[in-house]
Each structure stands twice: as C-alpha cells, then as structure tokens.
Amino acid sequence: MKDLMTVIGFTFGNKVRTKSFKVTTAILVILAILAAHIPFFAQLFSGDDEPAVIGVFQDDRGIAVMLQRQADAQDPKPFDVLLVEDPGSDDERLEQMRTGVEEGNVKGYVLFVEQPESAFPMAVYYSDGNLGQGLRSSLTQTLGQVKNEMLLRELNLTQEQSRQLFMPISLETERLDEEGAAREAEKDPMEELVDYILVYIMIVALFMGIMITGQFIASEITTEKSSRIMEIIVTSVAPLTQMFGKIIGMMMVGLLQIILLGAAIFFSFVLPHNREAVAAIDIDLGSVDPLLIIYFIVFYFLGYFLYATLFAAVGSIVSRMEDLGQAVMPMTFLVLGAFYIGIFGINTPEAPFVVAMSYVPFFSPMAMFMRIGVSDPAWWEVALSLGILALSILLFGWLSAKIYRVGVLMYGKRPNLKELRRAMKAYKV
Amino acid sequence: MLPLKLERVTKQYGDYTAVNAISFEVSSGEIYGLLGANGAGKTTTMRMVLGLIYPDDGSIRWNGKPWYKELNRIMGYLPEERGLYPKVKICDQIEYLARLRGVSAQDAKKNLKWWLERFEVPDYYDRKVEELSKGNQQKIQFIAAVIHRPQILVLDEAFSGLDPVNVEMLKDVVKELRDEGAAILFSTHRMEHVEELCRNITVLHRSNTVLQGNLKEIKKSFPREYVVLATELPVSGLEQIPGVREVRQHENAYEIRISHPEIAQKILMHAMDQGDVLKFELREPTLNEIFIKAVGGERE
Numbered sequence: 001m002k003d004l005m006t007v008i009g010f011t012f013g014n015k016v017r018t019k020s021f022k023v024t025t026a027i028l029v030i031l032a033i034l035a036a037h038i039p040f041f042a043q044l045f046s047g048d049d050e051p052a053v054i055g056v057f058q059d060d061r062g063i064a065v066m067l068q069r070q071a072d073a074q075d076p077k078p079f080d081v082l083l084v085e086d087p088g089s090d091d092e093r094l095e096q097m098r099t100g101v102e103e104g105n106v107k108g109y110v111l112f113v114e115q116p117e118s119a120f121p122m123a124v125y126y127s128d129g130n131l132g133q134g135l136r137s138s139l140t141q142t143l144g145q146v147k148n149e150m151l152l153r154e155l156n157l158t159q160e161q162s163r164q165l166f167m168p169i170s171l172e173t174e175r176l177d178e179e180g181a182a183r184e185a186e187k188d189p190m191e192e193l194v195d196y197i198l199v200y201i202m203i204v205a206l207f208m209g210i211m212i213t214g215q216f217i218a219s220e221i222t223t224e225k226s227s228r229i230m231e232i233i234v235t236s237v238a239p240l241t242q243m244f245g246k247i248i249g250m251m252m253v254g255l256l257q258i259i260l261l262g263a264a265i266f267f268s269f270v271l272p273h274n275r276e277a278v279a280a281i282d283i284d285l286g287s288v289d290p291l292l293i294i295y296f297i298v299f300y301f302l303g304y305f306l307y308a309t310l311f312a313a314v315g316s317i318v319s320r321m322e323d324l325g326q327a328v329m330p331m332t333f334l335v336l337g338a339f340y341i342g343i344f345g346i347n348t349p350e351a352p353f354v355v356a357m358s359y360v361p362f363f364s365p366m367a368m369f370m371r372i373g374v375s376d377p378a379w380w381e382v383a384l385s386l387g388i389l390a391l392s393i394l395l396f397g398w399l400s401a402k403i404y405r406v407g408v409l410m411y412g413k414r415p416n417l418k419e420l421r422r423a424m425k426a427y428k429v
Numbered sequence: 430m431l432p433l434k435l436e437r438v439t440k441q442y443g444d445y446t447a448v449n450a451i452s453f454e455v456s457s458g459e460i461y462g463l464l465g466a467n468g469a470g471k472t473t474t475m476r477m478v479l480g481l482i483y484p485d486d487g488s489i490r491w492n493g494k495p496w497y498k499e500l501n502r503i504m505g506y507l508p509e510e511r512g513l514y515p516k517v518k519i520c521d522q523i524e525y526l527a528r529l530r531g532v533s534a535q536d537a538k539k540n541l542k543w544w545l546e547r548f549e550v551p552d553y554y555d556r557k558v559e560e561l562s563k564g565n566q567q568k569i570q571f572i573a574a575v576i577h578r579p580q581i582l583v584l585d586e587a588f589s590g591l592d593p594v595n596v597e598m599l600k601d602v603v604k605e606l607r608d609e610g611a612a613i614l615f616s617t618h619r620m621e622h623v624e625e626l627c628r629n630i631t632v633l634h635r636s637n638t639v640l641q642g643n644l645k646e647i648k649k650s651f652p653r654e655y656v657v658l659a660t661e662l663p664v665s666g667l668e669q670i671p672g673v674r675e676v677r678q679h680e681n682a683y684e685i686r687i688s689h690p691e692i693a694q695k696i697l698m699h700a701m702d703q704g705d706v707l708k709f710e711l712r713e714p715t716l717n718e719i720f721i722k723a724v725g726g727e728r729e
Contacts, residue, residue, distance in 0.1 A: 003529055010525045014517055228512025235479045235506045236529040
C-alpha cells in the first residue's frame with residue numbers, strides 16, 4: 001500500500017512537472033475560457049447592431065407600407081423600411097438606387113414587380129452585395145406576413161377566424177410508464193435541452209479523458225521500458241503495484257486537468273461582464289439533474305479503469321516508442337467507436353443498436369450514460385450495464401496485469417499472442 | 430546462513446534452455462564472479478536471482494528461504510543495460526527508487542548526498558540525468574543500486590564504459606561494500622577485474638557450467654604453460670628446445686609457451702649458457718587464458 005502511494009505520487013508529480021503537461025493544460029484552459037466567453041462575444045458583436053435600412057419603392061397596392069408596418073411591429077426589428085417614391089422610369093430608379101447604396105445609408109432596395117399568374121407581386125432586391133442568409137429569411141418571412149394580411153383582408157374573415165387560423169399547433173409529449181398509465185413527461189423542453197448539452201459535453205470529456213490519459217499511461221510505460229529503468233523498477237516494486245500506481249496517478253493527472261478546466265469555465269461565467277450574457281441565453285443551470293452528475297462520475301471512473309488497464313498492457317508489450325502508435329491503434333478504434341455511438345445515439349437513444357451497445361463493456365460507459373441523460377432507461381437496465389462493466393474491469397484488469405507482468409521484461413520485437421500466452425505460462429503468474 | 434544459494438537451477442524458453450542446472454552459493458563479504466561469453470546465460474541467471482523470472486527447475490534460497498516479498502528491500506541491482514529517467518532530477522528519482530525499497534525520504538536524501546560526495550560529484554544532486562556524461566550516469570546508476578545498502582547486490586558488467594580513474598573509484602566502492610558484508614554477484618567480461626575482486630567463480634558456456642570453484646585453486650589446477658624470460662643479450666635457438674611450442678618476443682622479454690612445466694628448467698639452462706639472465710618466471714596461467722581454454726575451441 002505504501003509502495004502504491006509512492007508510485008502514485010511519483011507518477012503524478014513527474015507528469016505534472018513536465019513541460020508538455022503544463023503547455024497542453026494551459027492551452028486547454030485558454031480554449032475553455034474563450035469558449036465560455038462565446039455568449040459574451042456574440043452579444044458584444046450583435047448588441048449594437050442597428051437593423052439594416054432597406055429602401056422599398058412604393059406601389060399602388062400599398063404593399064410597401066404594409067411591409068414597413070409589419071417590420072416595425074416585430075421585436076427585435078429585422079430591418080428598417082425606408083419608403084421611397086417610385087420615379088417611374090427604370091433609368092431614374094437605377095440612378096436613385098445607386099446613389100442611395102453608394103452613400104451608404106441604405107443597404108439595398110426592394111422593388112415589387114407585378115406577376116400576372118400570382119396575386120402577390122414578385123419582390124426584387126437590388127444591392128451592391130449579397131443579400132445574406134439572415135436578411136433573406138427575415139425579408140421572406142415579413143413579406144409572407146404581408147401577403148397573409150392582404151389575402152385575409154380580401155377573404156373578409158372575422159377576427160376570431162383569423163386568430164384560429166394563425167394559432168400555433170400545440171404538441172405535448174407524454175410518456176407511458178411501466179404500469180402503462182400515461183403520465184406527463186417529467187422534463188420540460190428546457191430541461192431536455194440542458195440534459196442534451198450536458199450529455200454531449202460529458203461524452204466529449206469522457207472521450208478526451210480516456211484518450212489522453214490512456215496514451216499517457218501507455219507511453220510512460222514504454223518510455224520506462226525503452227530507457228531500461230524498468231529493469232530496476234521491477235526489482236524494486238511488484239509489477240502490479242506499479243501498474244495500478246501508474247493508472248491511478250495518471251487518473252489524478254486527468255482529474256486535475258478536468259478540475260482546472262471546470263474552474264476556468266466557472267470563473268469565466270461568474271465574471272460580471274459574462275453574467276448578463278449567460279443570463280441572456282436563458283439556460284437554467286439549476287435544472288441540471290444532480291443524479292446525472294453522479295452517473296457521469298461513476299461511468300467516468302469505470303470507463304477509465306477499463307481502458308487504462310488495457311492501455312497499460314499495450315504499453316508493456318511494446319519496447320520502442322516508435323512502435324507504440326501502431327500498437328494502441330485497436331484501442332483508439334474502440335474508444336472512437338464508443339464515442340461515436342454515444343454522440344450519434346443522442347438523437348435515437350432507444351434504437352435497438354444503441355440499447356444493445358449500452359451493455360457492451362467498452363461502449364457502455366458512453367452509451368449507457370447517454371441513455372440515462374436523454375432517455376429514461378429502467379433501473380435494472382442501468383444496474384445490468386454497470387454490473388457487466390464492473391465484471392469486465394475485473395476480467396480485463398486481471399488479463400492486463402498478467403500481460404503487463406510478462407510484457408515489461410520482454411524486449412526485442414513485439415510478442416504475438418502465442419508467444420505472450422506461452423510466456424504467461426512460463427512465468428507462473 | 431548463506432545470503433544466496435542456487436541449486437541445479439534451470440530455465441527454459443520454449444525448446445531453448447537458457448540456463449542448465451547451475452548451482453553456486455555466495456556468502457556475505459564475498460564477490461562472486463559469474464563469467465561467460467555473450468548469451469551464455471548470465472543475465473537470465475541474474476534475473477532469476479532477482480526474482481524477476483522463476484526457474485523451471487531447481488531452487489534458489491535467499492537467506493535460507495524461498496522468495497519472499499521483502500527481498501526487494503535487501504537486494505540491489507545494477508543492470509547491464511543502464512537506464513534512468515532522463516528528464517527527472519537525480520534527487521527525485523533516487524529518492525523514488527530508495528522509497529520503493531523501504532528507505533525513508535529523509536534517509537534517501539542523506540544517503541544520496543553521501544554517495545555523491547563519495548564519487549566526487551556533489552553538484553549533481555538536482556541535475557537531470559540527460560545532462561550528465563555517460564560515465565557520470567554510470568555513477569548515478571550505481572548509487573541507485575546501493576542507496577538502500579543492500580545485503581545482496583547484483584552487478585551486471587559494473588565497470589563497462591568507464592574510464593580507468595572511475596573504474597578504480599568504483600572498484601574501491603565495491604570492495605568497501607564487500608567488507609561491510611554484502612554478498613555480491615558480479616558478472617563481467619574483464620578478467621583482470623575478476624582476478625582482483627572475486628574469490629569464487631563460475632564460468633558459463635552455452636547455458637552450461639564449464640568451470641567452477643575457488644579462483645586460486647582453479648589457477649593451480651591449470652598447468653603452468655608460460656615461461657617469462659628476460660636476458661641481457663638476445664637468446665638464440667629457443668625454438669629448437671624440445672617441448673617449446675611457441676616463442677613470443679616482447680620488448681624486454683620472451684614469452685615462451687611450453688608443453689610441460691619441466692621444460693622450463695631446460696630453457697633456463699639454455700639461456701644461462703648464452704649470457705646473464707635478468708628474469709625468469711614459470712608463471713601462473715591468467716584467467717583470460719583459463720577462460721579461453723574452458724570456453725574456447727568451440728567458439729563460434
């Protein structure tokens with residue numbers, strides 16, 4: 001136990017003191033701070049953005065006036081309508097538009113052209129640049145409203161009738177629970193959105209945690225092997241103590257990184273200039289299910305240990321750094337597979353494939369966690385998944401320990417499976 | 430009780446026998462020489478002694494007991510392939526290794542300082558290994574092996590890659606450790622070190638023990654085959670004496686290989702007939718000659 005603590009302390013202390021760790025952590029923290037400031041920047045750049053001024057040529061049917069009224073009625077105002085007297089001839093009109101655009105106070109001009117086959121005229125937009133997605137959709141939308149208003153007026157509907165016509169469709173979700181009784185969904189859309197985002201972030205965190213620390217573990221062990229200090233280490237401390245000391249030490253390194261990132265994001269959010277921006281996007285962090293956080297921690301640790309022992313085993317059978325990349329490839333694919341199942345499963349959490357994968361050890365940390373977050377698996381499903389995961393940690397931990405015990409002393413070419421099996425027998429471990 | 434005793438220890442890798450029925454014992458205050466060409470089975474034997482690999486057959490006893498966990502507290506190992514953490518400060522990594530072997534952090538620091546003084550490099554305390562020359566890295570490696578004052582010390586090619594001054598320094602340290610009572614298992618290719626340090630030796634050849642015992646007795650058991658002769662004037666006709674196999678003329682003397690020790694007297698007479706003899710010796714075979722004789726002939 002004392003040896004284990006010594007190994008953990010040494011692994012942690014050395015990793016944290018390396019330049020590469022300091023640099024990567026600093027970069028990650030800066031990125032996190034920048035990401036946390038996105039709402040603030042968004043507000044900064046859009047806040048004092050005056051709506052664009054659009055010149056609209058007046059027409060006989062008063063569409064231009066209606067457009068102005070509809071635009072002014074909206075909040076925020078999508079654009080300012082500047083009513084322009086139609087000079088009549090094309091040349092004069094073009095001249096007027098050119099001077100208006102060149103002077104810069106008008107972004108573009110809209111001219112209505114009557115179409116014989118349609119009740120509503122075609123709108124033509126003139127400017128010296130592109131229309132832009134935002135302006136195009138708000139212009140189309142507002143014109144649509146104008147058109148509706150005109151048609152309604154022609155139909156002579158009562159106010160009640162037009163209200164009914166425009167009433168939005170209401171869609172409520174209800175869920176059948178085990179007893180078959182319908183009950184109202186527990187989560188309102190806001191909570192669902194928060195869960196969705198949270199699950200997304202946590203799956204990425206789990207993926208990064210496993211990938212980065214897993215690589216760290218494997219490369220540390222290979223480095224010790226290739227620098228031959230392994231020869232001294234294995235005579236000083238039991239290989240298993242060393243392996244688990246490394247795994248736990250590296251886990252602490254990973255946790256330190258996560259804590260630093262979390263702290264950076266948290267402090268960015270509570271800074272006065274950010275508080276307003278965060279409030280503006282209207283996500284209530286209080287609606288985060290604390291149980292979800294607990295599940296995250298559980299799945300993080302279990303997933304980490306499952307992968308870490310395997311990374312350690314892979315690191316132990318490679319004797320040169322150059323060979324490590326190739327050797328960890330299968331592991332990389334496993335982690336990537338789990339990651340993609342988790343990410344793409346968010347949209348279809350109850351698809352049979354995703355449900356099946358939430359019981360398979362290497363994929364379950366992400367798949368089951370994702371299901372808990374965005375869907376509602378029965379308690380026994382969660383328990384079964386956790387049980388399988390815990391059992392496979394024991395199994396793969398044991399296997400990795402055996403491989404490690406043999407692997408750290410094997411030099412030369414990477415042993416194949418048969419050689420490993422024979423060596424394991426020979427070592428009587 | 431003997432610190433280390435091997436009895437008919439055998440190790441096989443698949444069909445290949447790496448070590449075949451080796452037996453020897455090392456007592457406290459003794460440096461035991463393990464000799465052999467490359468691939469003879471020395472490193473495998475040492476790894477078994479260290480408990481890194483288990484013998485397939487035979488038994489190893491440490492202080493009269495089979496392998497027990499606390500052995501790492503009393504054993505030290507200097508591997509042939511040297512290795513330390515290149516980017517970690519010397520004080521940090523030596524402290525780590527010492528603590529793994531049960532030494533407190535405080536004692537480890539104190540001992541390290543003492544050893545660095547002993548090797549006349551006290552300013553290496555907080556340097557990194559990669560900043561040191563190869564010879565100085567060797568010193569640090571040696572300190573790593575002895576920082577916990579081991580009872581059983583395994584030195585694999587302890588002096589390779591060192592300059593003569595440092596070899597002497599390290600040799601003195603090894604002798605000190607021996608005099609303090611350590612049982613030292615020592616492997617080397619350099620026969621002059623064995624002659625100077627070892628009381629008993631085992632010569633391995635292709636996994637088998639070909640020669641074993643007390644160094645002096647081994648030397649006695651091999652016939653004296655060389656005559657060293659130094660004279661005032663050149664001696665002619667040495668080759669013609671029956672029983673003389675080879676005459677090598679060095680700067681100041683002749684070295685003459687003979688088939689029987691009795692021939693030596695004839696050579697002396699022959700030389701005295703021609704002039705003054707300054708030096709005459711029927712010398713013991715060197716360990717080098719013994720080694721080559723034991724191993725040789727079937728060298729690849």
